[in-house]
Amino acid sequence: MSFSSDIKTELAAVTGSACCETAQAYGMAEYGRSFSASGVSLQTENKAVAQRYYDLLSSVCGVSPRMEEPAAGKTGLYTVSVDPSERERVLSHFGHGGREVALRLNRANLECEDCAAAFLRGVFLVCATVTNPQVDYHLEFNVPYLNLSRDLIALLGEQGLTAKTVRRKGNYIVYFKESEQIEDCLTGIGAMGASLELMNVKLVKSIRNNVNRAANCETANLDKTLAAALPQIEAVRRIEERLGFDALPEDLRELCRLRAENPEYSLRELGEALHPPLSRSGVNHRLQRILEIAEKLK
Ligand SMILES: [Zn+2]
Incomplete structure (x- = not known):
């Protein structure tokens, strides 16, 4: 009917x-x-x-x-x-x-x-x-x-x-x-x-719209994370090709691997995955050093 x-x-x-x-x-x-x-x-x-x-x-x-x-x-x-x-x-x-x-x-x-x-x-x-x-x-x-x-x-x-x-x-x-x-x-x-x-029906539609909006918001955040990760990943690749990870100080080696394998990770997530774990600013500091090393290899 x-x-x-x-x-x-x-x-x-x-x-x-x-x-x-x-x-x-x-x-x-x-x-x-x-x-x-x-x-x-x-x-x-x-x-x-x-x-x-x-x-x-x-x-x-x-x-x-x-x-x-x-x-x-x-x-x-x-x-x-x-x-x-x-x-x-x-x-x-x-x-x-x-x-x-x-x-x-x-x-x-x-x-x-x-x-x-x-x-x-x-x-x-x-x-x-x-x-x-x-x-x-x-x-x-x-x-x-x-x-x-x-x-x-x-x-x-x-x-x-x-x-x-x-x-x-x-x-x-x-x-x-x-x-x-x-x-x-x-x-x-x-x-x-x-x-x-x-x-x-209207109520269900509006709830669904809100959920979609939230999901879009998460996607936008993920895009931002990826955009920030891109230069870091390039730097890691250059180091791997020209220098090899073994030539790096020990504290940078693991982070390089993590960054290359997990482009979607935020700084906080990278820090949590390290052994031992590291704070967000600590990760940021190490990434800056990685970027500097890669810069010299250009
Ligand atoms: Zn009447």
Whole structure:
């Protein structure tokens, strides 16, 4: 199941008071597949959404829609449609004539202060998708009519949500890209589980980023160590070729070998590896002597 599909199944189980049920039924009907005298219907892959549409139109408008399911054992679309003889009843219930040139949001269907959220929940169920937050932060409503997309943006705005819009394949896409807006939208319409999951994903991502930053920091330190070790290693090689380690004083011999074999060692690590161990400044002092000897061999 996709992230969207899980959210919709969660949301299809959310119910409200009578006015809010009406508001949600209106949202599902108006932003569904068709809402006019020539058709009142919904098509969806999600069985729970199809069932919710069916139940709401039945209980709120007193009609008996028809439900067509995909063939047994197959995935496909559920189609719920209201018979021509009952379309008028649904449309007029929500204050529409069914022959408007431009379909608009009829605010009379939003009564109490929670009705807008219930309406948006209905709209979300029939025309929205959310990308899995592991992949990207993206929530969009796919609306076929310009005016309905504008009314949706206005209503979202009243809920404190600033949506952007873009045209795609003749439809109007109303969308959010910021994770906070997506979280607020999901919480607002009652998808608590999905909102929490999104917060979790964000948390895990931010922890991972911090770990990466720390790792990058270590890499940077290692690079610095290697950069500092390079002239020392060159010096050691020159001494080995021209002079041989045996010609060196005993206290420098072991350090030369250690330096050549362990370019990634810091001064402190070199000191700890010596027999007997030596302080950082002691190692530094001996390395200076090695560099001076190599300098004379140029
Ligand atoms: Zn209400």
